Amino acid sequence: MIPRKPIEECTVGIVGLGLMGGAIALALRKEKIVWEQGRLLACDIDAGVIGAALGEGVIDEGFTVPETMLGRCDVVFLCLNPSTLLRFMTQYMAAFRVGALLTDIAGIKGSIVAAMEQSLRDDLDFIPGHPMTGSEKGGFANAAHCNFHGKNYILTPLARNKPENLSFLKALIHRMGFSRVTETTGLDHDKKIAFTSELCHVIAAALIDCEPDTSITRFGGGSFEDLTRIAMLNVPMWTEIFLENRVELLARISRFEGSLSKLKGLIANEQREELETNLYAVRKRRAAMSG
Amino acid sequence: MIPRKPIEECTVGIVGLGLMGGAIALALRKEKIVWEQGRLLACDIDAGVIGAALGEGVIDEGFTVPETMLGRCDVVFLCLNPSTLLRFMTQYMAAFRVGALLTDIAGIKGSIVAAMEQSLRDDLDFIPGHPMTGSEKGGFANAAHCNFHGKNYILTPLARNKPENLSFLKALIHRMGFSRVTETTGLDHDKKIAFTSELCHVIAAALIDCEPDTSITRFGGGSFEDLTRIAMLNVPMWTEIFLENRVELLARISRFEGSLSKLKGLIANEQREELETNLYAVRKRRAAMSG
Numbered sequence: 001m002i003p004r005k006p007i008e009e010c011t012v013g014i015v016g017l018g019l020m021g022g023a024i025a026l027a028l029r030k031e032k033i034v035w036e037q038g039r040l041l042a043c044d045i046d047a048g049v050i051g052a053a054l055g056e057g058v059i060d061e062g063f064t065v066p067e068t069m070l071g072r073c074d075v076v077f078l079c080l081n082p083s084t085l086l087r088f089m090t091q092y093m094a095a096f097r098v099g100a101l102l103t104d105i106a107g108i109k110g111s112i113v114a115a116m117e118q119s120l121r122d123d124l125d126f127i128p129g130h131p132m133t134g135s136e137k138g139g140f141a142n143a144a145h146c147n148f149h150g151k152n153y154i155l156t157p158l159a160r161n162k163p164e165n166l167s168f169l170k171a172l173i174h175r176m177g178f179s180r181v182t183e184t185t186g187l188d189h190d191k192k193i194a195f196t197s198e199l200c201h202v203i204a205a206a207l208i209d210c211e212p213d214t215s216i217t218r219f220g221g222g223s224f225e226d227l228t229r230i231a232m233l234n235v236p237m238w239t240e241i242f243l244e245n246r247v248e249l250l251a252r253i254s255r256f257e258g259s260l261s262k263l264k265g266l267i268a269n270e271q272r273e274e275l276e277t278n279l280y281a282v283r284k285r286r287a288a289m290s291g
Numbered sequence: 292m293i294p295r296k297p298i299e300e301c302t303v304g305i306v307g308l309g310l311m312g313g314a315i316a317l318a319l320r321k322e323k324i325v326w327e328q329g330r331l332l333a334c335d336i337d338a339g340v341i342g343a344a345l346g347e348g349v350i351d352e353g354f355t356v357p358e359t360m361l362g363r364c365d366v367v368f369l370c371l372n373p374s375t376l377l378r379f380m381t382q383y384m385a386a387f388r389v390g391a392l393l394t395d396i397a398g399i400k401g402s403i404v405a406a407m408e409q410s411l412r413d414d415l416d417f418i419p420g421h422p423m424t425g426s427e428k429g430g431f432a433n434a435a436h437c438n439f440h441g442k443n444y445i446l447t448p449l450a451r452n453k454p455e456n457l458s459f460l461k462a463l464i465h466r467m468g469f470s471r472v473t474e475t476t477g478l479d480h481d482k483k484i485a486f487t488s489e490l491c492h493v494i495a496a497a498l499i500d501c502e503p504d505t506s507i508t509r510f511g512g513g514s515f516e517d518l519t520r521i522a523m524l525n526v527p528m529w530t531e532i533f534l535e536n537r538v539e540l541l542a543r544i545s546r547f548e549g550s551l552s553k554l555k556g557l558i559a560n561e562q563r564e565e566l567e568t569n570l571y572a573v574r575k576r577r578a579a580m581s582g
Contacts, residue, residue, distance in 0.1 A: 132512030152509055182509045192510040195502055200514035202554055203494060205573045209550035210543075211486055214579040218443055218473045219483040221423030223491035226517045231577040235570045239563060246558050252501075253555050257548070259500035263493055264544050267537050272530060279526045282496045286522040288505040 004164050005074070007033055007172055013073035015066060015088065017044040017053055019135060020105050021079030022143025025058050027176040041069045049140045070095040075172075078104040081237050082244060086115055093121055101165050102126040107193065107237075108244045109156040113186030117158055125165045128186065130154040130193070131178065136232035148177035154193075156186040194248035199256060201238055202249070204231040295455050296365070298324055298463055304364030306357060306379065308335040308344055310426060311396050312370030313434025316349050318467040332360045340431045361386040366463075369395040372528050373535060377406055384412055392456050393417040398484065398528075399535045400447040404477030408449055416456045419477065421445040421484070422469065427523035439468035445484075447477040485539035490547060492529055493540070495522040 012034050014021045025042060028034040043063035044050050050062035063069045070076065070092060078085055085106050096102065102124060106112055109128050116126045132152035135145045153173045157166055170181050184192075207224075208231045217224070242249055266275040303325050305312045316333060319325040334354035335341050341353035354360045361367065361383060369376055376397050387393065393415060397403055400419050407417045423443035426436045444464045448457055461472050475483075498515075499522045508515070533540060557566040 132510065134512065151513075152511060154510065180509060189510070192507060196507060196510045196515040197512055200498075200518045202551065202558075203498070203518065204514075205570060206547055206550040206554055207491075207494070208573045208577045208580070209554070209569065210546040212576075214576060216483060216487060217580045218471060219423065219445065219480075219487045220443060221425065221488055222442075223495075223521050224487040226520060227491045227494065228577055228580075229517060230514050231573050233570060233574060235567055235574060239567050239570060242558050242566065243561055243563060246561070250555065250559055253551065253558075255501040256497055257551065259497040260493065260544065260548065262500070263497055264541065267493075267533050267544075268541055270534055270537070272534060275533065276526055276530050278500065279496060279524060279530060282499045282522050283524060283526060285503075285505060286499045286519055289499070289508045289519075 004168065007075070007168070007175075008036075010034070010074040011039045011041065011072050013069050013076045014040075014042040014059070014079060015070075015076060016079035016084075017042045017046075017049050017059075017140050018079060019138045019140070019143055019146055020131060021077065022049075022053070022058070022140040023133075023146035023148065024077050024079065024105075024131075024176065025053065026143055027148055029058060031175055031177065033172070033175050041073060043069050044140075052140060066092055067095045070100075071097055073097055074100060076100060076102045078102060080104070080106070081240055082106040082108040082112065083240055085112065089115070090119070093119070096121065096124055099123050100125075101169065103129045103169060105129060105131055107197065107241050109154075109186035109189040109193075111186075111244065113156055113158060117160075120158075120160075125160075125162050126158065127161050127166060127169050128156045128158070129169070129173075130156075130189065131173075132197075136229055138234045150179045151177070153178040153181045154189055155181060155183045156189050157183060190245050191248050194245055194252045198242060198245060198249045199252045201230050201233055202242070202253060203256070204228045205233070207231065295459065298366070298459070298466075299327075301325070301365040302330045302332065302363050304360050304367045305331075305333040305350070305370060306361075306367060307370035307375075308333050308337075308340050308350075308431050309370060310429045310431070310434055310437055311422060312368065313340075313344070313349070313431040314424075314437035314439065315368050315370065315396075315422075315467065316344065317434055318439055320349060322466055322468065324463070324466050332364060334360050335431075343431060357383055358386045361391075362388055364388055365391060367391060367393045369393060371395070371397070372531055373397040373399045373403065374531055376403065380406070381410070384410070387412065387415055390414050391416075392460065394420045394460060396420060396422055398488065398532050400445075400477035400480040400484075402477075402535065404447055404449060408451075411449075411451075416451075416453050417449065418452050418457060418460050419447045419449070420460070420464075421447075421480065422464075423488075427520055429525050441470045442468070444469040444472045445480055446472060446474050447480050448474060481536050482539050485536055485543045489533060489536060489540045490543045492521050492524055493533070493544060494547070495519050496524070498522065 034040045040059050041061045042059045043066045053059045054062050325331045331350050332352045333350045334357045344350045345353050403419050
């Protein structure tokens, strides 16, 4: 089986050379994982991006249409938005090399797991993944700002994934710099991410939405800046993620609203002791979360 | 008038050697503002803290009761929680050196401005201030982590403040490393801070309150960490600030709830275009805020 050969002997392809695809390409080079000439390929619909990546020596060969490249790759990173990914898989299913190991980076996993369980070509092994990092500045030009070190990576394996491919991919993820790989189901991923990522982005957007005065930052002391950094969001991608995962996200927003309303009530009624008790509990839980 | 002599000739006193008092002492030393021996004094009820500050050479003389020190200082930084500050001023009003320049660091300003307008000794000049920085780790031991460079500082002058003292203090604040000093009224400060600081702390607390699973951080990608760093709050101080400024804070919570509810509705009803339009507007406003 092809991916069992060491990564040093694999041809690796990246589909979509945006922020994350670019950052993965950079990590594979920088960490000397796919280092020798001729084995790091990428395709992107934007010829300018491919030209830049070739010019900087980040990739060895570039393509603006995927068929030829896919037929040569032992390992493929599919770095596309969720809906684009599903369309891409339908359109190019026949083009992948026999026995190739595929993985993606999309922020939604339940629908991708379900689609791949149903329609993946028998000889291919697709391990859905989600690198938990990013940047409020998107695109290949900002890929170098997307840091992998110390970051989380989630995998949501299919029932059919080969154990040796899973081990191979986990080792590769660690070599790229990620510190912790967590395996779970696609649905559990979507539940958790609705909280740690989507809800946080909605809160940041709401914070900006409720204050028209842009000179308010003269009164910023770090908290406001930290809470709203991610309000500089990639609008099409986040709109898609919010809507695709809306059931989980709406449940999380409601739970958050409940907690906010509770604290608001304690403040309104000047319940000093209960407020302190609640804030001490928050402090304790947050400390436990850091561990 | 005493403070018009250059800071190099002033005896400076710090009341309360906690995180901010300690950070101010460190800045006065590190930036070589109060550098020569014998002129940086501090008092704190904790003899251990005074011992540590003396041992590290951060201060020249330390006290656990304030009277003697106050009688010697040309400039005094009052680094106490709001309610403690008001009690301290009442108790020690007679002890300050004639003509001394006083300033504080409390996160609430309306009530302090009102109290000082009414009851300050005629010869003293008290300029209320609020350095917009801090750390989720409190106390003198963490003072070195409290960075002033590039940070905001708010002053809420009294009608009676002497222009030359205001200029003196602003120059001193810039020399300590702060990049921007904004002057406004105490009430306007409290309105703005309710948004940039208090609301952000309530949101961070609510985010932690609504999720009991501490292993959720395996699914963190930076957003959750950024939004909840400040949930490690100094409980007595923040309880006091939330309650003291509750009218402004409750108004800000309500406005935020309105924006959150609007975004929730767009997601629930799958209003893709309206959601995108709102998120683009948020992105644009956040970008304008950075400038």
